[in-house]
Amino acid sequence: MAIRQILYAGDPRLRQKAKPVKQFGPALKALADDMLETMHAANGLGLAAPQIGVLQRLFVAHLPKDEKDPQSGKDFVLVNPQIVQASPESVEGVEGCLSMPSWYGRVARPEWVVVKAMNVYGKPIRIKAHGMLARVFQHEMDHLNGVLFVDHIRRPEDLWQELPEEESKESAPEAATAVAQPA
Ligand SMILES: [Zn+2]
Numbered sequence: 597m598a599i600r601q602i603l604y605a606g607d608p609r610l611r612q613k614a615k616p617v618k619q620f621g622p623a624l625k626a627l628a629d630d631m632l633e634t635m636h637a638a639n640g641l642g643l644a645a646p647q648i649g650v651l652q653r654l655f656v657a658h659l660p661k662d663e664k665d666p667q668s669g670k671d672f673v674l675v676n677p678q679i680v681q682a683s684p685e686s687v688e689g690v691e692g693c694l695s696m697p698s699w700y701g702r703v704a705r706p707e708w709v710v711v712k713a714m715n716v717y718g719k720p721i722r723i724k725a726h727g728m729l730a731r732v733f734q735h736e737m738d739h740l741n742g743v744l745f746v747d748h749i750r751r752p753e754d755l756w757q758e759l760p761e762e763e764s765k766e767s768a769p770e771a772a773t774a775v776a777q778p779a
Pocket of ligand 1: 692770
C-alpha cells in the first residue's frame, strides 16, 4: 500500500471523464487499497480515482464509526458505479473536497440513492445509501465525470473558505459532515 498524491483543482485531470474499469483483480485491488490509505491519511470521507490522476471509474468512501449508522465505520470500494434510483426530494448539506482544501459549500442533492457497482473482482454490488453516505457517493461519482462540488453552487453565499487555523480543530473532509459546520 502507498499514499498517493492528491491533485488539486486547476489540474486538468480533475476535469476529464474517467473511463470504465475493464480489468479486475489484484492490480485493481492494489489501486483501491492505495486509495483507501490515501483517503484515511487525509482524513477524507471519500476519494475518487481521478483525484490521484487515475482516470478510471472507481471511488472509495468511509464514514467515521457512529453507533446509530450501520453504514458507518466500513470501507466502501465501488467500481463502475451507477445511480439506478434516487430520492425525489433533495436535501442541502455542507461539502468539502480533498482536491479543494479549506473550501466548503452548500450543495443540494437527493437524500438517498441506490447505486449499482462492482467490487475489485468484478462482482456486482448494490447499495442503498442514505444521508451522508448518499452525499459522499454522489460527490465521488461527480469526480468520475470531471465535476467538482463547486459546479453545483449558484449563490456566492453558499461557498466559503475556512482559514487553516480554524480548520486545525477539524479535518478537511471530502464531503464534510453536516455537524459543526458554519452557517
Ligand atoms: Zn471531492
